[in-house]
Amino acid sequence: MxxxxxxxxxxxxxxxxxxxxxxxxxxxxxxxxxxxxxxxxxxxxxxxxxxxxxxxxxxxxxxxxxxxxxxxxxxxxxxxxxxxxxxxxxxxxxxxxxxxxxxxxxxxxxxEPIGLYSDKIDSLDRIEDGDTIAVPRDTTNFARALYLLESAGLLEMDVPFEDADLSVVTESNIKSNPKNLNIVGIERAQIARQLGDAQITAAVINSNYALEAGLTPAEDAIFVEEAEDNxxxxxxxxxxxxxxxxxxxxxxxxxxxxxxxxxxxxxxxxxxxxxxxxx
CATH class of the missing domain: 3.40.190.10 (Periplasmic binding protein-like II)
Incomplete structure (x- = not known):
């Protein structure tokens, strides 16, 4: 063998x-x-x-x-x-x-539960009005990231996650964005490298790329996706x-x-x- x-x-x-x-x-x-x-x-x-x-x-x-x-x-x-x-x-x-x-x-x-990471803040309540959040730009992971941010209480989507067609979800499906977050799509393999960008407060990163970047999702993410019924x-x-x-x-x-x-x-x-x- x-x-x-x-x-x-x-x-x-x-x-x-x-x-x-x-x-x-x-x-x-x-x-x-x-x-x-x-x-x-x-x-x-x-x-x-x-x-x-x-x-x-x-x-x-x-x-x-x-x-x-x-x-x-x-x-x-x-x-x-x-x-x-x-x-x-x-x-x-x-x-x-x-x-x-x-x-x-x-x-x-x-x-691989996706998570929200930052090297500038250590909790959700430190996200401020107008902050920039980087998310994966491919269609389904973009939608997945938006629903993660909804679970974190940062956004409200117009369709419940369980009813959503992730292949067509866009920013237009954001019903409420109380902190006026700026959502920026980046190639998913590159997002972890953007954590040091002064303009990016936090980033939603797929766990495989987080692990490759030396991050431990279970410890380093400030918010992590639920594994049950995922x-x-x-x-x-x-x-x-x-x-x-x-x-x-x-x-x-x-x-x-x-x-x-x-x-x-x-x-x-x-x-x-x-x-x-x-x-």
């Missing part, structure tokens, strides 16, 4: 080189799954599964995605066999925008033609196993939450 990992960054030359390296692997032989994944915690979870022996004779060829490389484009084009980085609302919106419907989720694995579980996604492949089924079962859930709980201390029980 072997594990290969390459890193694919956002630069075009690095991407091309990475996929060239990937294409020379033993992927496609029915025993090796080429999978694109975000580094933290996705690659770490995949490596733990591979190293534990849970996949038996199957191997993973991991393409570690950094920057803003579109892992769904890689999957839809056939450059990888699977990806592991996104939640269901994002997948639905991506396919709607691209006019495709052949990507399917085969496992729901973990939740629809943003991260998924293992494949093309529909491959969803019943033996290696895909094996990985899906390993990702949803009690052993993986226990490992997530032990290693991320609430910053990453397993969807399935450890029992």
């Amino acid at each position: 072997s594990l290969r990992r390459i890193v694919v960054a956002s630069a075009a030359l690095t991407l091309a080189a990475g996929l060239a390296a990937c294409s020379s692997s033993e992927g496609g032989d029915g025993t090796t799954l080429r999978i694109a994944a975000s580094s933290t915690p996705h690659v770490e979870i995949l490596e733990q599964i591979e190293n534990s022996g849970a996949l038996g004779d199957y191997d993973l060829d991991i393409v570690e995605i950094t920057g803003e490389v579109d892992a769904n484009e890689l999957l839809e084009a056939g450059d990888v066999d699977a990806n592991y980085f996104q939640h269901e609302p994002y997948l639905i919106d991506w396919q709607k925008q691209k006019g495709v419907d052949n990507l399917v989720a085969v496992a729901d694995v973990h939740l 629809p943003f579980a991260n998924l293992l996604v494949v093309r529909d033609e491959n969803e019943n492949d033996a290696v895909v089924v094996a990985l899906a079962e390993a990702l949803e196993s009690p052993e993986t859930a226990a490992w997530i709980e032990e290693n991320y201390s609430g910053s990453v939450v397993p969807v399935h029980s450890t029992n």
